[in-house]
Amino acid sequence: MNAKKKIKSLMGRAADACGLLSRDLSAKMVIVTFHRVNDRMDPDGITCNSTTFEAFCRYFRDHFTVLPLSEQIAGVRSGRKMGGTLSITFDDGYRDNAEVAAPILNRLGLPATFFVVTGFIGTEYTPPWDAHLAHQPGWMNWEQVRALRAQGFEIGVHTDQHIDLGTADPDSIRTDLARCRAKVQQELGAPPRWFAYPFGRRNNIRPASLELVREAGFECCLSSCGGVNAPLADPFQLNRINVGGWFTTPHQLAFEILLRRA
Ligand SMILES: [Zn+2]
Numbered sequence: 538m539n540a541k542k543k544i545k546s547l548m549g550r551a552a553d554a555c556g557l558l559s560r561d562l563s564a565k566m567v568i569v570t571f572h573r574v575n576d577r578m579d580p581d582g583i584t585c586n587s588t589t590f591e592a593f594c595r596y597f598r599d600h601f602t603v604l605p606l607s608e609q610i611a612g613v614r615s616g617r618k619m620g621g622t623l624s625i626t627f628d629d630g631y632r633d634n635a636e637v638a639a640p641i642l643n644r645l646g647l648p649a650t651f652f653v654v655t656g657f658i659g660t661e662y663t664p665p666w667d668a669h670l671a672h673q674p675g676w677m678n679w680e681q682v683r684a685l686r687a688q689g690f691e692i693g694v695h696t697d698q699h700i701d702l703g704t705a706d707p708d709s710i711r712t713d714l715a716r717c718r719a720k721v722q723q724e725l726g727a728p729p730r731w732f733a734y735p736f737g738r739r740n741n742i743r744p745a746s747l748e749l750v751r752e753a754g755f756e757c758c759l760s761s762c763g764g765v766n767a768p769l770a771d772p773f774q775l776n777r778i779n780v781g782g783w784f785t786t787p788h789q790l791a792f793e794i795l796l797r798r799a
Pocket of ligand 1: 628629695699735736
């Protein structure tokens with residue numbers, strides 16, 4: 538661990554010990570994002586190993602009210618303040634989500650939402666960001682996605698082709714959103730309700746694209762801008778914190794949450 542991470546981790550531990558953290562959390566609604574939980578890969582920006590993942594999950598369980606994303610959304614929609622709550626999400630639909638992450642979540646009794654790229658599910662597709670890997674981690678198949686839902690997890694979508702809603706033209710966006718909704722309808726028997734946009738930074742979506750997400754029939758739109766949310770946040774402007782290789786300890790993450798303004 539480098540010095541900066543170590544210091545943040547120590548500060549987080551101190552804030553926790555003196556009660557500062559729990560006071561601060563009561564004013565924030567937190568959504569965290571994972572991508573891969575994989576022991577055969579080195580940790581990177583979107584990969585952590587199962588031991589680290591479990592340590593984060595235990596920390597969430599002990600320091601937050603962990604809720605399904607749908608309950609956070611139902612809460613803010615009905616005007617209920619959702620400070621102190623946290624939901625766990627996964628992007629893209631990697632196979633280890635079903636094989637490694639879900640069993641840990643089940644063992645700890647924690648809910649989660651999986652945002653799948655419908656066009657990747659059940660394929661051997663190699664996305665550009667994984668082109669350098671010697672062994673591809675692989676995607677879930679629809680049977681695994683159905684099994685996750687049967688275990689009580691929520692299934693959202695992350696487009697059909699991982700398109701950039703900041704640059705794609707309106708027709709391509711409409712077509713992609715319609716396609717991912719149709720696939721989920723066909724494979725799971727109901728249309729998807731939750732949407733997280735690919736790449737997740739502010740410039741990866743435009744106001745006009747956000748309108749298309751709303752028009753398509755989704756109940757929310759999530760970014761990965763790294764922020765936390767106000768207790769009464771707009772469901773179409775939800776920030777998430779990506780927990781990849783950068784956060785090596787839960788206390789480091791806690792300190793980061795403390796620094797962010799809702
Ligand atoms: Zn993604």
